[in-house]
Amino acid sequence: MKNIFIVDDDVCIGDMLExxxxxxxxxxxxxxxxxxALLYLSSNRxxxxxxxxxxxxxxxxxxxxxIQGIPVIVVSAKAEVSSKVDLLLGGASDYITKPFNTExxxxxxxxxxxxSSASSTPILTYDExxxxxxxxxxxxxxxxxxxxxxxxxxxxxxxxxxxQVITRSVMLDRISEDTPDCMESSLKVHxxxxxxxxxxxxxxxxxxxxxxxxxxxxxxxx
Numbered sequence: 001m002k003n004i005f006i007v008d009d010d011v012c013i014g015d016m017l018e019x020x021x022x023x024x025x026x027x028x029x030x031x032x033x034x035x036x037a038l039l040y041l042s043s044n045r046x047x048x049x050x051x052x053x054x055x056x057x058x059x060x061x062x063x064x065x066x067i068q069g070i071p072v073i074v075v076s077a078k079a080e081v082s083s084k085v086d087l088l089l090g091g092a093s094d095y096i097t098k099p100f101n102t103e104x105x106x107x108x109x110x111x112x113x114x115x116s117s118a119s120s121t122p123i124l125t126y127d128e129x130x131x132x133x134x135x136x137x138x139x140x141x142x143x144x145x146x147x148x149x150x151x152x153x154x155x156x157x158x159x160x161x162x163x164q165v166i167t168r169s170v171m172l173d174r175i176s177e178d179t180p181d182c183m184e185s186s187l188k189v190h191x192x193x194x195x196x197x198x199x200x201x202x203x204x205x206x207x208x209x210x211x212x213x214x215x216x217x218x219x220x221x222x
Contacts, residue, residue, distance in 0.1 A: 002047040003029065003047050004026050005044075005050070006050050007037040008050070009032045009052065010052070013075075014032075029046065032055075034056070034059055034060065036057065037051075041164070043164065045069075045160070045164070047070070048072075048112055049067065050073050050075050051064065064091050064092060068162075069161075073094045076098060077097065094108050096108060124160065126162055126221075128201075129155075131152075133156065140201035149179045150190045153179045155198075156178075157174050157175055163217075163219065164216060165216045166216065167213055168213075170214070172184060204221055
């Protein structure tokens, strides 16, 4: 199931969008301010975002540059061509003006999700780490690293979300598709073993523990 994140402070529009998307078989989540949306995105990765511009807290224009690797369709009452051009150049995938036809919006969502799937590469890279999702292999400085199924799943999740802190609960939920046997009591041990194996190759500590929250990649290395 594809998940769509609705960021709009208009409750009526949000309710309508949620109803339409649910009927089409999408999962949904909602935020009513830019600040709330940023908090949600720090530990969740939806497949697509519907973003209003006039939001309390962070505005849509301020939030957009902080979103990486997720298609964003701006849904706004601003109809000026200059506004659309600036937002498309600033990272938005598409722009639809309020009021909008729901069939047109659904078509635009389908197109963006199709593009996102087609452009996804099987090779993930971070500094000197290379992870091939097709062969499920990992290399550091082109040297193969032997990982357990759980270690591989943790690294893949972190590399898919390189600038985000992944909470323990989210990590356990997301890696359960690849490794259902990992429990919260053993997660710290798996992460520790993964850090050690990566560090043995080039001396770099790639994974940070964020106290009381979860784990993230060390951004100081890139």
